[in-house]
Amino acid sequence: MVSAQKKQTLTIRFNNRxxxxxxxxxxxxxxxxxxxxxxxxxxxxxxxxQLTNTEGKTIIPENQYxxxxxxxxxxxxxxxxxxxxxxxxxxxxLGVDSIRNVSGxxxxxxxxxxxxxxTWNSGYIMAKLEGTASSSMIAGKQxxxxxxxxxxxxxxxxLIQLQSPxxxxxxxxxxxxxxxxxxxxxxxxxxxxxPGTLAVRFADNYxxxxxxxxxx
Amino acid sequence: MRYQKTIIALxxxxxxxxxxxxxxxxxxxxxxRFLVPKGWPQPVYNFKENPLTKExxxxxxxxxYDTRLSKDGTISCGTCHxxxxxxxxxDHPLSHGFNNSLTTxxxxxxxxxxxxxxxxxDGGINHLDLQPLAPITAENEMAESLVTVIKKLQAEKExxxxxxxxxxxxxxxxxxxxxxxxxxxxxxxxxxSKYDRVKMxxxxxxxxxxxGYEIFQKKCVSCHTEPFFTDYSYRNIGxxxxxxxxxxxRMKITSESNDSLKFRVPSLRNVMRTFPYGHDGRFFSVLSVxxxxxxxxxxxxxxxxxxxxxLPLSNFEIGQLTAFLYTLTDSSFLQNPHLAAPGKxxxxxxxxxxxxx
Numbered sequence: 001m002v003s004a005q006k007k008q009t010l011t012i013r014f015n016n017r018x019x020x021x022x023x024x025x026x027x028x029x030x031x032x033x034x035x036x037x038x039x040x041x042x043x044x045x046x047x048x049x050q051l052t053n054t055e056g057k058t059i060i061p062e063n064q065y066x067x068x069x070x071x072x073x074x075x076x077x078x079x080x081x082x083x084x085x086x087x088x089x090x091x092x093x094l095g096v097d098s099i100r101n102v103s104g105x106x107x108x109x110x111x112x113x114x115x116x117x118x119t120w121n122s123g124y125i126m127a128k129l130e131g132t133a134s135s136s137m138i139a140g141k142q143x144x145x146x147x148x149x150x151x152x153x154x155x156x157x158x159l160i161q162l163q164s165p166x167x168x169x170x171x172x173x174x175x176x177x178x179x180x181x182x183x184x185x186x187x188x189x190x191x192x193x194x195p196g197t198l199a200v201r202f203a204d205n206y207x208x209x210x211x212x213x214x215x216x
Numbered sequence: 217m218r219y220q221k222t223i224i225a226l227x228x229x230x231x232x233x234x235x236x237x238x239x240x241x242x243x244x245x246x247x248x249r250f251l252v253p254k255g256w257p258q259p260v261y262n263f264k265e266n267p268l269t270k271e272x273x274x275x276x277x278x279x280x281y282d283t284r285l286s287k288d289g290t291i292s293c294g295t296c297h298x299x300x301x302x303x304x305x306x307d308h309p310l311s312h313g314f315n316n317s318l319t320t321x322x323x324x325x326x327x328x329x330x331x332x333x334x335x336x337x338d339g340g341i342n343h344l345d346l347q348p349l350a351p352i353t354a355e356n357e358m359a360e361s362l363v364t365v366i367k368k369l370q371a372e373k374e375x376x377x378x379x380x381x382x383x384x385x386x387x388x389x390x391x392x393x394x395x396x397x398x399x400x401x402x403x404x405x406x407x408x409s410k411y412d413r414v415k416m417x418x419x420x421x422x423x424x425x426x427x428g429y430e431i432f433q434k435k436c437v438s439c440h441t442e443p444f445f446t447d448y449s450y451r452n453i454g455x456x457x458x459x460x461x462x463x464x465x466r467m468k469i470t471s472e473s474n475d476s477l478k479f480r481v482p483s484l485r486n487v488m489r490t491f492p493y494g495h496d497g498r499f500f501s502v503l504s505v506x507x508x509x510x511x512x513x514x515x516x517x518x519x520x521x522x523x524x525x526x527l528p529l530s531n532f533e534i535g536q537l538t539a540f541l542y543t544l545t546d547s548s549f550l551q552n553p554h555l556a557a558p559g560k561x562x563x564x565x566x567x568x569x570x571x572x573x
Contacts, residue, residue, distance in 0.1 A: 104344075
């Protein structure tokens with residue numbers, strides 16, 4: 001009989017920021033010293049989490065889907081049941097894998113009532129960033145970026161791989177929303193509401209928004 | 217005997233216990249077999265994930281006809297999908313939505329959905345269970361949020377009972393809501409038209425119908441493929457873009473320019489009941505559709521290769537084709553009391569049957 005491996009709970013905290021500042025709803029931030037931004041919504045899906053332990057072995061916990069939302073304090077930390085040990089790497093998918101995009105109506109974090117699902121063009125919004133910007137030229141000076149698309153050329157899920165100093169039961173991941181704007185001109189591109197090349201540019205941007213927080 | 221009473225009591229007790237154990241099964245939903253009409257392929261819907269049950273279908277029927285699913289409580293699925301129009305919006309190019317709004321596309325008839333992989337004129341929806349979410353939430357349809365729909369249903373004792381009967385407990389969520397509606401929709405099978413009876417050797421075409429069927433097989437069947445009378449593909453049939461709707465069809469979903477102005481080939485089953493025709497309902501009669509094919513098509517880069525020279529049709533051919541199209545009307549489907557609004561079906565007098573006047 002295989003000895004039952006001891007389990008432990010790993011807490012992953014998401015620390016959402018805009019540049020170096022804490023990201024909070026309806027707060028004002030400056031972008032490139034030229035633009036003033038208010039962020040109203042910032043949500044993204046995390047799934048398919050894997051861990052690498054200090055021996056280089058990959059641990060694949062049972063797949064779960066999490067919706068991180070700055071307006072929902074509870075969503076900012078997630079718990080995983082993992083084998084006891086020391087870990088140095090974490091890998092996850094930002095977004096929802098294609099199979100869940102073509103399998104009808106899902107439950108819990110993937111329930112379409114969270115407003116992260118396109119009803120007219122079936123598929124999940126992998127991540128969402130909304131707010132106002134002084135440079136926006138549309139009604140209400142808004143920008144709304146709903147990034148989705150799971151098919152080949154328009155795939156907006158991104159595999160994130162992060163290395164960390166050894167951790168056992170907790171790790172904090174920084175998500176910097178300012179990274180979304182790399183190469184984006186808000187006055188020309190205030191809205192992204194469908195799969196396509198613009199959504200893919202945002203996906204490439206948010207693939208670089210994560211880093212491991214260094215313990216103070 | 218001294219022990220007789222005790223033995224009888226024990227026996228009774230064990231019968232009661234067994235009965236109690238079977239009670240659980242008694243309250244389990246009653247499975248319903250999905251019958252594939254003779255000669256038809258297997259359905260594409262995944263019944264394993266959502267097995268049909270009597271209680272699930274009944275719940276779906278309640279939901280389909282419940283106006284509380286809309287924001288102001290005036291519109292149900294059945295408002296725009298009317299049984300006498302094979303579940304289209306009868307005699308309406310576009311349908312009426314919340315607060316005097318109009319939809320941008322024609323509400324198609326609903327039937328044989330178990331064989332359909334993608335939904336909407338542009339195929340944007342990839343699963344039957346997902347389909348109801350679009351009309352429920354669209355601002356120009358039922359205009360309600362899913363969160364509110366679920367709350368409204370949870371507040372109704374009657375619905376909690378119905379969900380328990382269908383799914384085993386009182387949980388009401390989006391998945392159960394849409395699965396119940398799917399179960400009801402999956403029972404919309406139209407396979408009893410005169411055409412079907414002829415195919416089964418139970419009836420015969422009169423001469424114009426027979427001639428029409430021959431013309432149909434030469435000129436129409438490559439897209440309106442039997443037995444569904446659609447091949448479920450997306451094609452540009454030369455309908456110029458409406459300047460107000462600016463609807464580019466399939467291209468909106470794929471972002472591919474060669475999908476511009478392509479729309480799904482509609483089924484021709486019950487076609488004489490599903491007027492007006494076209495994705496925006498611009499054709500008010502079968503005759504105007506025929507006129508479009510032979511004269512009015514606008515040929516562009518994405519026009520279907522089969523229609524490059526339009527579709528030549530003589531007046532005689534149009535007459536015979538029309539006679540054939542009448543044989544696709546399925547009166548038993550249009551009058552099936554199990555598909556009518558709850559409480560209205562069984563006792564309602566059936567409308568006139570066009571085949572048996």
